[in-house]
Amino acid sequence: MSAPLLPRPDQALHDRVLTELGMDHASVPIPAPAHRVPLPSRLATADLAWASVASVASVAGISAELDPDRIALSYRSDRLLTVDDTAPSVWSPYSGFWRSRDGWVRTHGNYRHHAEALLRGLGITDLDAISSAFAERTSTEAATAISSEGGLAVVVSTERPAEDAALRRTPLLDVRGVEGPGRAPLAPEIPLPLSPVRALPLSGIRVLDLTRVIAGPVCTRTLALLGADVLRIDPPHLPEAEWQHFDTGHGKRSALLDARSSEMHALLAQADVVVLGYRPAALDRLGFSPEVLAERYPGLVIAQLSAWGVDHPERAGFDSLVQAESGIALVESADGDRPGALPAQALDHSAGYLLAASVVALLERRRRDGGTWQVRTSLRRIAAELLGMPRNAEPAPERDVDPAPHTAHFAIGGRRLATARPALPGLDFRAPHEWGADQPRW
Template sequence: MAAAYRSDRVLTIDGTAPPVWSPFSGFWRTLDGWVRTHGNYPHHAAGLRSGLGMPETADADQVRDALAVRTSSDAVAAITAAGGLAVPVGTEDPALDAVLRSRPLLDVRRVETPAAPPRRRTSLSQDPPLDGIRVLDLTRVIAGPVCTRTLALLGADVLRIDPPHLSEPGWQHLDTGHGKRTALLDARSTQMHELLATADVVVLGYRPDALDRLGLAPSDLIERHPGLVVARLSAWGTEHPRRAGFDSLVQAESGIAWIESPDGHNPGALPAQALDHSAGYLLAAAVITLLRRRAAEGGSWRVQTSLRRVAAELLGMPRRSEPAEAIMDDPALHTSHFEVADRAVVTSAPAIPGFDFAAPRPWGQDQPRW
């Protein structure tokens, strides 16, 4: 389980660990504190440079120098306005976390709709348990793909759809793409609606406002396609529908970065993308539960959570004043080996015993059909 939870640390391609972080992703000193940026995607790195008034050729050292003469609030505002991603590195806010913990970690609701069309499956008693269940994967990065990777492991037919204009880092898909087919398709196309019409589950991982604009909000999907199970993940929660984010940014703003500081002067990070992986496994468990409830009770169902809500849950758990000694056997003992497009790929083994991952497929190379 520990290896699967840190699967990006186990991944190798042709014997080499891929560069997981862009030089434009990290902690940076400002005049009055620290900010955390995320620039793994080229358009976010471009927004970072643009917000700081820098040319496209600016390197990480120039970004560091530009941030050092700005306040954190000014830097975050400028970068965000330009389409980049940055947050102030904040301290823990127990009152806010208590409010967030007063809400469900997994917000599950049944939605009353007209009678759903007959489904191909009415129970989950087969082996594998999700055999025949169709899952449309509209997620990116880690949390959503971990959810759908787990559903594929249990036998679901998972089809990941990405927009044609937004590429995915190759290593990232190899880490979480096990057992899925992966295609490129405009969300507004007729073909997308045909896929939705015969899906059992839709997993959403884009900003709530972006889903609204595309007509892919959970309420819209369920209204058009009664009987769906819809799982939605966002970074900051539906109360911040326009705000983009990643695990590293939520860790930084929520106070985790200072709790994990190695020396009390420099912010740090958890030894895993813990918010992503926790959210992914929680959503997968919820989807399986709701498929069972749909089989028993009928109806349409939706579940949602956010990385920020998961962070509040972790911040409310008991903690040590000092890190415990790490006790874990060699991660190499818990790996899966594949050949993907003539490349030797080593990834973590599944977290669920008794099941084996199918190989990831090359990103975007399948047809968008069931």
């Protein structure tokens, strides 16, 4: 008797996502890609990317065929980006792998305040001394010293199968109806506005974007692509890198505002969705925890993303750091010594698409059942999912892809911008606005 056929890894992940979102996955199977998504790695990065984008297409009712090449270039959008025909430098010299006395440390210093904290933690004043400063310390000593100063550094670790298996027993997308601490009643049914264009299911939906750095912005960029009115709010004291905003700011307005201001609460009162990308503890201090938001603004759909999960509320992080600490970097090592990396910031991009799928599904659930809804996930939870998927013995050869048909061009404030076109078929991005150029109002 032959063994039953197991579902494709991408199909299995897609089905799990739809089940967690309360949908019948049997009614929306995803076809196999025409060829593998060209994101070659030992881990199942291609399957993760295909399933993540397909999940958005499924919940948004997009039936057009997905393009594996388009998905790969979208996941690597920073490599396609040019501003005035020049590719920006996307990694700071303070970000990378550093050999320590007993292994490796991964740092992230793209933001100036993180780079300055790294130097303070190591007790040095310039980049020239950084290699020797790491070589003098163990990995744990270096990472602890940097973190204690507010910098970002992790020990590059081997994978921990028992920890990953425990994480995989928790929801990938933790969905729940939320009532605030005062047990405010759940909102009555709030209809999802009918779109005048069938391809734009979120027309009329207001999304407040409180996120930074790839994952959250990819989520809200996708919601804008689906027709939502997305307003991104940033703190005035924390400038964003221009290239990073241009890479993920498509279709959104951008404004600067103190989160504690009355204007912020006015925006929340009129929003349908808020997407949160800051550390859980920072949100608590601002009074923006999902429970508090649910109590104050019944009917809101609340999407929360963090690097390490709500069990680590004070801990900041980025995709590259989660790859390093979770074991992904050593799995992807080319020589068994120096750590490697996934072929894209795949944890970030996948988190963005999966959160976007969740928002679309929960807006429909709110339309049908009423209520206030929350979904949360983390880069670490997605890393555990990837580490549990079937692996490749060796990465596939790199596939040459002509970027021309997958590139969009915009003129923004006298600048020429070239960016990746959307992974979702049949839709095109609207141009990003300049960072902070809009007023904080709907």
